[in-house]
Amino acid sequence: MMEEQFRTEIASLGEFGLIDHLTKNNETFQASTIESIGDDAAVIDQFGRQTVITTDMLVEGVHFDLMYTPLKHLGYKAVAVNLSDICAMNATPTHITLSIGISNRFSVEALEEFYDGVYAACSKYSVDLIGGDTTTSHKGFIISVTAIGEVAPGKFVTRRGAQVNDLICVSGDLGAAYLGLQLLEREKQVYLEDKNMQPDLKDHDYILGRILKPEPRVDIVEWLAEKEIVPTAMIDISDGLSSELLHICTKSGVGCVLYEDKIPVSDEAKAMGMQFNIPTTTCALSGGEDYELLFTVAQADYEKVAKNGNITVIGYITALDEGANMLTPSGKKHALVAQGWNAFG
Amino acid sequence: MMEEQFRTEIASLGEFGLIDHLTKNNETFQASTIESIGDDAAVIDQFGRQTVITTDMLVEGVHFDLMYTPLKHLGYKAVAVNLSDICAMNATPTHITLSIGISNRFSVEALEEFYDGVYAACSKYSVDLIGGDTTTSHKGFIISVTAIGEVAPGKFVTRRGAQVNDLICVSGDLGAAYLGLQLLEREKQVYLEDKNMQPDLKDHDYILGRILKPEPRVDIVEWLAEKEIVPTAMIDISDGLSSELLHICTKSGVGCVLYEDKIPVSDEAKAMGMQFNIPTTTCALSGGEDYELLFTVAQADYEKVAKNGNITVIGYITALDEGANMLTPSGKKHALVAQGWNAFG
Incomplete structure (x- = not known):
């Protein structure tokens, strides 16, 4: 032994x-x-x-x-x-x-x-x-x-400061962590059914890294400070874009429009989404564990934000009575619902 | 139902x-x-x-x-x-x-x-x-x-500042929490053996309160500040007086003399110690969970400390090579050993 x-x-x-x-x-x-x-x-x-x-x-x-x-x-x-x-x-x-x-x-x-x-x-x-x-x-x-x-005193950002017409921004890309988890779960089942099968995880470093080794976006916080941008509201994406955006809307008393085709998704996630036959929009909206930052900024900050390749503008804040919606590329409107993971489900 | x-x-x-x-x-x-x-x-x-x-x-x-x-x-x-x-x-x-x-x-x-x-x-x-x-x-x-x-900046007290000749002080009284636990364990066994037996916990409010509802000695910290006494070393008694005093000695690189007959024990603990046939010194030294403060002060602070009825001077700090010892009322010397509860025992 x-x-x-x-x-x-x-x-x-x-x-x-x-x-x-x-x-x-x-x-x-x-x-x-x-x-x-x-x-x-x-x-x-x-x-x-x-x-x-x-x-x-x-x-x-x-x-x-x-x-x-x-x-x-x-x-x-x-x-x-x-x-x-x-x-x-x-x-x-x-x-x-x-x-x-x-x-x-x-x-x-x-x-x-x-x-x-x-x-x-x-x-x-x-x-x-x-x-x-x-x-x-x-x-x-x-x-x-x-x-x-x-x-710095007073520079912290809560979930409740989003204002009508603010831009909705997200760092990095979304959905890959969820697909990484699906891959791990699949290979676990294969292994449990036949202990001689070795997990097939090669060529999937990116999506596996997203679920196993997430990185906090300290770099984004530093960049915002450097550019003197103070977001109006901010949250990190642990439960999925949909759930987190609804938190900001609820706490801020506003609505939102999210453009489906603006949601940043990596090529690796797209390929794996095809393999699993899960739309990457679903992974981004409901998957969670991406640990990217979701934040809102005043329109005046658009020029600065647009120059950062790690930040994508995905929509804008509306009045509360307009609801929280996603627009598809074909122009259809879907109400956003929280489908984040429920620890007591 | x-x-x-x-x-x-x-x-x-x-x-x-x-x-x-x-x-x-x-x-x-x-x-x-x-x-x-x-x-x-x-x-x-x-x-x-x-x-x-x-x-x-x-x-x-x-x-x-x-x-x-x-x-x-x-x-x-x-x-x-x-x-x-x-x-x-x-x-x-x-x-x-x-x-x-x-x-x-x-x-x-x-x-x-x-x-x-x-x-x-x-x-x-x-x-x-x-x-x-x-x-x-x-x-x-x-x-x-x-x-x-x-x-206040610099006024925090670690375990490592005790000096030779410092006085060893303790707040409140010791050993009662351990005896309260023994009582609860005994009544649990009685109940498990015969579910019709109701636990006999009356007249034991003090020792039961000590184990079930300990109080942090915020009052002592406030009193020390008021009297401008900054202890040289301090620790709270979670694992027993012996183990905590040894922590102070080890970290401070000193020895100590503890007087057995100075250890404060409540009348309720004395009575319950008799019932269980456990010496209250053992309860104080090894019982733990009393959450009193054990601290050392310079001799110059003796007058002030002696006036506080909630603080007892129980010994003094010696040089490292004299070891950590307890003196019994008859003058016998016992080396202190840590017998605090081991979470992995």
Whole structure:
């Protein structure tokens, strides 16, 4: 049993030993980090900036499937999705805390892989891991991340400021994460039916990367600041374009027109959509997990926004009584409905 | 089936509906709360103060037993233990985020009870609930709280500043929480053996309150500030006096002498210790969950500290090579060992 020698039982380190072990190479990037892991709490110093805070819980079997999610990717994604929420406030992520609940089916080496992903995301975005908790769970792997960010006073952006005639913008492209998930699910079924079949995932790096390793759009937040554009409303796309746009409309008390043919979709997603026979519009509207930024800007900002190849104008804001609609290329009007994933469905 | 009418299924509200329902009466107490629940993240403003952050995960069957923990108390305690960590940094708690994972065996009414406890703690300590996440779990109830606090620049207190000759102080009394837990466990066993037996919990309000509804010592932090005492090191007692004192000694690179007969124990704990035939010193040293503050102060602060009836001086700090010891009333010396609860034991 060669593998045995690479398995260190969690119990052999104890709770404090495990935390020390997993955090011993923890670097800090932020000057504002005064005290990090190792005391009752961390201390940060953001004088003159406002602090932005968000939190998320991820549960095995509900939010991720370890059968096709490498632990390193899971660690990266657990951080990335929280940083994305900070970006959605027009803020820059600076710190995270991470708590995990784990059963003894995980080895120390497995947790190290998970933390490698966490540290990779922290390092890429210069975010400091400043605290956390590690405990047992009776079943499955539970992850809770709290992310902290900073923003210049008054420059944060909520979901409720969209005004009639504002332009609706989205970063990157949509729908690929959902198609990546379909591909992983299909190959999982093939494997479960015949354990000799190896998953066929080659040539699908882009869509698999979209679901397994999403990137928070810190670059967009930085670009907006540089160009002195403050969006009127912003949200990140975790549940699908339709659901998120409806959140902005509801909170802002406005309607919208979305042009179907303006929704940005990658070539890889188009090809995979054909293979699965799912319209890419459906993937973009209802798929979710793209973690792109959806925001509204005043018409006056059009010239600036149009020059950024990573941002697409996909529609405009209307009065509330005009409803929230999508126009197809042939001119048909469809009412938008929220079809985002329901955690209690 | 009369009870049926009081059970609302979580699925009937949906994820967003459930969060809205549970947070619709959420009050804010802090002027620094700019944006609370309802967007991608919350925004707080603590200009000129340092921000202190801590997080904890509580898992059903590991950290609490719903058989004898009322949900309202559980909500209160989940908040209180995190506020206690903020106090242990000599900071004042101001905000929390709360994420929960729940299976569908819980009704909306059960969650309301839990949130009642959360709000009771928030209200008592003027702490704002500013964010969170609600998700499904396959098994059991999972709670993750992140607490945020503020402190004047440089006035936070770590575990590592204890100096030789400093006095070791503790707030309140110790050991009662452990005895309360023993009582609950005993009555649970009696009930499991004979379902007709009703638990005998009367006349034990104090020790039961200590385990079910601990209070963070915000009052001590405020008193220290008022008297201009900055402890040299501080920690809260979650795992037992012995383990926490050893943390301070290890981090500060010092030893200590603890006087057994100075350890504050309530009369109720003494009586229950006799009944269970467990020395109250053992309960104080190894029981944990008292959530009192353990701290060290310079000898010069003795006069001030001695006047506070809620603080007891229990020993002093020595050089590292003298070790960490407890002196019994008869003058015997025992080396302190950490016997705090091991989550992976």
